Amino acid sequence: MGVSLNKIYLIDTETTGGDPNEVIEVAWALFNPNNDPVVHVQRYQPAGEMKLGATVVHGILPEELESCPPSAEAVSFIPLEPGDFIVAHNVDFDYEVIGSPRDVRCIDTLGISQYLWPEIDCHKQLAVLYHLFGYERWLRDLAKDAHSAEADVRMLHLLATQIVQRQEIKSGGQFFNFSHHARTHPKQIAWGKHRGKYLFSTDESEAVPGDYLEYMLKQDLNPYTRQAFMNALAWRENAGGDHN
Template identity: 30%
Template sequence: MSRLWAIDVEGNGQNPPEIVELAIVRIDDLRLIGQPKHWRLRPKGAITPMASKIHGIWPSDVEDCPDMEDIRDDVLEWLGNDSVVGHNVKVDYDAIRAAIPDWEPKEAIDTLRIARRLLPGRQRYGLERLAADLGLEARAAEMTSGVPHSAPYDATLAALLLLHLLKPLTNDIADGMMREANILDQRQGMLI
């Protein structure tokens, strides 16, 4: 396994959503590398009060931030076409693709699908619930000084979840699990 990026976005609550925060965390050979890189963004549309209550980002927090067009090249330089991973990654993938249509990662791996396969029979598979059950919250908070629903915290938590789930597996099984959880592979679907 080569480099991939754990990703998370927070949106403005509109339909279609605009990104107000984007975070990425580098993973090399199933090891977390460095601290999260993140951007706060000023959306064109308003941030809804409901969205602000969830992620804690208010309009005044982003009024002096760049917009997506200002950071587009920076994001592309960081991510390139490397594979990405996230919890329910389709949401993050779709939001980034809407903002940066020429971004094309090799794979988009969903930790939600992997968790459902490797941890069957749970009532809930939300990122926060899994993190609490598996004891991953403290490390994510320590690494990011963040809180749940901040993009750096959630991207880090998705990375830690992936590593936790795949660590006990052989490389071949881990690679197969990630292939099956790739939402961009039209042949996938076995993990649903």
């Protein structure tokens, strides 16, 4: 990747679960596909209780957080400046729990993975890495600490590097634009009763039904899903065309 005026941060978080969902661990690293990541990690003490299900996932006990700064300070841990980029696997989740910092741009490797490799049966970060690298022992060993924010950032670095190399992405702006396109033009729907069916297809046997898309647009959807469904309907009304 060439020189970019703005920095690209890889981030991952662990949280309490529940509502409100408070951050208890943050890891970040500046992204450079040519170097191993230098990962910075900080834990935080939440104001509320830890949910059992969340504890099972990340293995962090409340007593381990007693001397940590409060969760509300997490937003200042990553030295973000206006115009910088954050990269995460399901980035909207991490962006929200670190405090929704203003004037930064979000890049989602989950949406990109679903766009680039719609044929695989799982798009969790480790599953995508197994798809790309094969069932390698070194990858399994790295994943033994999965759901540790530091280990997840190291895996995120591997995935982000694969994406920018394969797509010949040269800057944070290109990375952001590709992420936005992937999230608003997904090839297949990744959830629900029509999971695996195509959004941009006129073949009724393989396409998500148009009336289903119209119904879902009346529901509470995240902005990217809403835009994707609107794009698919507009594409069909125009009798197809290039959407890649």
